[in-house]
Amino acid sequence: ILNFTSASFPLGKIDMFHEGQRLSAAINYLSNNGLWSSSFMTIGLFYEVLQSLIAFNLFESQSIGSGRLIYILLGLFSKLSLIVLIYQITREVNLEKNYKVIFFLIVCFLILVLTIKNLHNRDLPLLLLLNFLAHTFSTNAKTLITNFLIGILSIFSIIWSIERGVYLNITLLILLIFYLYRRNYLHFFLTVSGITIGWIIFYLAIGQNEFYHFYNNTKDVLVYMDYTYGTIHPVPFSGEDNASRATKILVTIIFSGITVIYLNFFENKIFNNKFKLFFIFLFIFCVISYRNALGLSDSYHMKHSEIFTEILLISLFSYIFLNFITSNKLVSNFINFKIVFNFIIIGLISFIFYFEKVDLKKTFNFNKRLLVYVQQPDNVFLFDNQKKQIADLKYLLNDEKCIDLFTHDAAILYLLNKPSCNKYYYTFTILTENHQKTFINESKVKKTNYIVLNAPNEKFKGLWMPTYQYPLIKNYIEKNYLLFKELGLWNLYQLKKNL
Numbered sequence: 001i002l003n004f005t006s007a008s009f010p011l012g013k014i015d016m017f018h019e020g021q022r023l024s025a026a027i028n029y030l031s032n033n034g035l036w037s038s039s040f041m042t043i044g045l046f047y048e049v050l051q052s053l054i055a056f057n058l059f060e061s062q063s064i065g066s067g068r069l070i071y072i073l074l075g076l077f078s079k080l081s082l083i084v085l086i087y088q089i090t091r092e093v094n095l096e097k098n099y100k101v102i103f104f105l106i107v108c109f110l111i112l113v114l115t116i117k118n119l120h121n122r123d124l125p126l127l128l129l130l131n132f133l134a135h136t137f138s139t140n141a142k143t144l145i146t147n148f149l150i151g152i153l154s155i156f157s158i159i160w161s162i163e164r165g166v167y168l169n170i171t172l173l174i175l176l177i178f179y180l181y182r183r184n185y186l187h188f189f190l191t192v193s194g195i196t197i198g199w200i201i202f203y204l205a206i207g208q209n210e211f212y213h214f215y216n217n218t219k220d221v222l223v224y225m226d227y228t229y230g231t232i233h234p235v236p237f238s239g240e241d242n243a244s245r246a247t248k249i250l251v252t253i254i255f256s257g258i259t260v261i262y263l264n265f266f267e268n269k270i271f272n273n274k275f276k277l278f279f280i281f282l283f284i285f286c287v288i289s290y291r292n293a294l295g296l297s298d299s300y301h302m303k304h305s306e307i308f309t310e311i312l313l314i315s316l317f318s319y320i321f322l323n324f325i326t327s328n329k330l331v332s333n334f335i336n337f338k339i340v341f342n343f344i345i346i347g348l349i350s351f352i353f354y355f356e357k358v359d360l361k362k363t364f365n366f367n368k369r370l371l372v373y374v375q376q377p378d379n380v381f382l383f384d385n386q387k388k389q390i391a392d393l394k395y396l397l398n399d400e401k402c403i404d405l406f407t408h409d410a411a412i413l414y415l416l417n418k419p420s421c422n423k424y425y426y427t428f429t430i431l432t433e434n435h436q437k438t439f440i441n442e443s444k445v446k447k448t449n450y451i452v453l454n455a456p457n458e459k460f461k462g463l464w465m466p467t468y469q470y471p472l473i474k475n476y477i478e479k480n481y482l483l484f485k486e487l488g489l490w491n492l493y494q495l496k497k498n499l
Helices: 002-006 018-032 045-058 064-092 097-118 121-136 144-160 162-181 185-229 243-265 273-288 291-295 299-303 307-327 329-335 338-355 360-364 366-374 384-396 411-416 433-445 471-480
Strands: 404-406 450-454 481-486 490-495
Touching (some): 002 064, 002 360, 045 144, 064 097, 064 307, 097 338, 121 162, 162 185, 273 307
16 A cells, blocks of 8 residues: 555556557447447456546546556555455464464565566456455355355456456356355355346346347457467477466466365365365466466466466465474574564565555655646657647547547547547457458448558558458458548548548
8 A cells, every 4th residue: 555655656658559448448438328339348348448437537537647547556456455365364374373474474575576566457356256265265254245245256357357257257167066066055056146146237237238249249359369369379398489487387387286286185284174275276266367378478468377376386385484483493482582573573564665665755745646647638648759640630530520440559549539430449359350341331331531540661561560460441441541641650541432
């Protein structure tokens, strides 16, 4: 919390692709009042629409700054969920109270230093499920309401992130099979009730038409996304790019599995038998989350597959370290002195403050800094050439109700404050031949006057970078549109009949 309130708010230039994805889908909703019917979503409703809408209303400012701030705030919630999970593991570990305090701080410190960078906001539903499972498998816990909430996470996770939602629902299926196998029929019934009620409320809230678009959107993302934009996974133990990271993750997952088997079948000291089941489900997440690395096998996406494996291994090895201390009588007698114990606690907290870069002066000025940041004009986040070209586009498209983009620069719609004329609001959302046909049909129906494209350059010849991926749209634009204005980064094409 202190890190969040004392951090310098980022003033880096806008990421036209990722930030644009979050901002422009919100503009589509505000203009068309549609969710999946207005924007094809490759990640999830919350990521692409709701978080920006919440930011605009919460901070009373439709700005890039408010969009970034809500994203940072979600990062705080994810960190807090992770710390609560560490607390729940600490509560169940078989250590004396003083050592539990040290265990908690050591694990928090190691997570913050070694692995927090691998935590993504999209993982929040998975962390919530792990917290609920930790409570369910804890000693003498009242778990009836917890199992109902676990069921509610089924739809919540899909809304949050399609990919993470699939991981969570696979885990839910395994949990339900486990309940049936153990004849925990009440837990099974409550979990199924949560799933059923959650989906019914979701359907009633969005209506039949939006649910139809949601279903087709989700199905297409799951079936076609990797075929369209996936990258080939590197061969482990090879010299290929990112092979070392892939090897590291796969080896740690295998080692985690061996550790969990040992914990459940051969080790009786660390946790009680009931809580050992939690680590089985944590290991399931370790395996399932590697799916992140199979779709987009670059370093950035692969590292997000490590977080759950690191939580598991750091927790267990921290216990081994402290258990060694407690079993050593000389060390144990020495560390039991109150002054030494307090010194260790203060030292660990100081390390956490240092690595979290806490600045109390900024914390005291947080409210003032926040107001200034969310009210920053969007031009502050643009390069000079972007400012000029967005200004030119605003002038040229002033009378247009909507435009289409044939570029990955999704933020153009937000910066112009104009919706797209069809739900494929930038090229990354176009996954199939049918999507291309729908793009063309909606463009014809709405008689889209202007389409913004990337300007050709020496590396990528033609209308736009990978035109081979979208031959139908490429041919449609070439036949029906002519170059109207070269702006530098982008070219503006106009419908022929309007020339």
